[in-house]
Amino acid sequence: MVATTKTKSTPKVDAQSKNQTDFDPSFLVICWNDPINLMEYVTHVFQRVFGWDQAKAKQHMLEVHHQGRSVVACECLEKAEHYAHTLQKYALHATLEKADV
Amino acid sequence: MSKDGLGMKLLSRNHDGCTFLIGKKARRILLELLQRYPVTTDSYQGERSTALNILPDGEEQLLAEALTQARQQIRLELKNILRNEDSWAEDPRGVRLLLTPDQLEIMLQILNDVRVGSWMRLGCPADIELMTGVQLSEATIELTWAINMATWFQVGFLKAQQPG
Numbered sequence: 001m002v003a004t005t006k007t008k009s010t011p012k013v014d015a016q017s018k019n020q021t022d023f024d025p026s027f028l029v030i031c032w033n034d035p036i037n038l039m040e041y042v043t044h045v046f047q048r049v050f051g052w053d054q055a056k057a058k059q060h061m062l063e064v065h066h067q068g069r070s071v072v073a074c075e076c077l078e079k080a081e082h083y084a085h086t087l088q089k090y091a092l093h094a095t096l097e098k099a100d101v
Numbered sequence: 102m103s104k105d106g107l108g109m110k111l112l113s114r115n116h117d118g119c120t121f122l123i124g125k126k127a128r129r130i131l132l133e134l135l136q137r138y139p140v141t142t143d144s145y146q147g148e149r150s151t152a153l154n155i156l157p158d159g160e161e162q163l164l165a166e167a168l169t170q171a172r173q174q175i176r177l178e179l180k181n182i183l184r185n186e187d188s189w190a191e192d193p194r195g196v197r198l199l200l201t202p203d204q205l206e207i208m209l210q211i212l213n214d215v216r217v218g219s220w221m222r223l224g225c226p227a228d229i230e231l232m233t234g235v236q237l238s239e240a241t242i243e244l245t246w247a248i249n250m251a252t253w254f255q256v257g258f259l260k261a262q263q264p265g
Contacts, residue, residue, distance in 0.1 A: 035229045036220045038252065040259045041213060048206070054263075085164055089171050090210065091141065091217045 027080035029073040032093040033064050045090045046072065049083065074099055106195055109254070111261045118201040119261045125195045134251050135179060138211045139172045140218025172214075178207045200258075209258055215251040219244040 031042075039061055046057035050072065063070035072094075073083050080096050087094035106124020109131075113120045123131065182188055182204050190197040200208060223244050226232050235241050 035225075035227050036217050037213070038216075038255065038259075041209065041255060044209065044259055044262070085167060088164070089168060091213055 025074055025076050026099045027075060027077050028071050028097040028099050029075065029080050029083045029087070030069050030095050030097055031060070031064050031072050031087060032095065033068045034093050037092060039065060042092065045087065045092060049086050049090070109257050111257075112197065114261060118199055119205060119258075121198045121200070121257075121261070122192060123195050123198050128196050128198075130250055131254055132183075134215050134247060134254065135183070135208075135211055137215055137218075137247070138176065138179060140215050140247075141221065142218070175207055175210060178204070179211060182207065202262075205258055205262065209255060212251045212255040212258070216248050216255065219247045219251070223248075 031046075042064065043054065043057045043061045046052055046060055047054060050057070052060075060070045060072055072087075073080060075083065077096075084094040084096055107126040107130075109121055109123045109127050111119060112122050182200070188199050188204070190199070220226070220229065223232070223235050223241060226235050229248075232245060235245070
């Protein structure tokens with residue numbers, strides 16, 4: 001991953017609206033490009049976290065690399081948080097974004 | 102590979118894991134890198150957690166705690182790998198390192214932490230290959246060395262996992 005991409009600002013969600021949206025599959029998990037993580041490592045992490053085959057993982061890695069970001073999941077809030085946290089544990093830069101429904 | 106080699110190669114791979122032959126000098130370097138873990142800091146993790154700014158404040162704290170716990174778990178796993186004599190078999194050419202798939206995963210995460218943490222300490226240069234803007238000093242040379250060596254081992258371990 002070569003180019004640096006700044007994080008898109010996303011508004012905070014208060015506790016009440018969080019409860020309402022807990023189970024809506026309306027949260028995007030976005031993985032962002034960064035200059036430090038190896039392309040092979042990002043592919044490996046996608047395979048581990050999402051259970052993808054190498055081709056799909058590589059496709060998303062290249063999307064991150066060339067376009068600066070890739071939507072790697074669209075889930076309810078709880079699952080989306082889980083995925084984002086897991087990617088962070090691997091030192092990847094992941095954020096959540098409310099999907100336009 | 103010479104007896105005090107500076108290289109590493111994959112000897113075998115099966116369902117139980119991968120066996121690497123690591124030269125004596127390379128082993129010293131690998132151990133030096135592993136012992137640095139963790140290099141990424143709490144503040145770094147905090148910056149990452151604020152990137153998830155959709156979370157209520159309390160959950161950001163939970164994330165930070167979860168990340169700390171994950172690092173503690175990795176440190177424990179690393180200790181087990183380093184202490185396990187079955188993992189490190191002496192060889193005339195160096196050492197045979199046997200890693201289960203889970204241990205290999207731990208190694209990858211540790212080496213990546215060393216890379217990312219060292220890069221952060223260099224001031225997050227945008228061009229990781231040219232390191233543009235990094236001042237020349239003993240500290241930055243040492244951090245750059247750590248990034249490059251961790252990359253070398255990480256690529257070797259990643260290749261070992263690939264089919265074919």
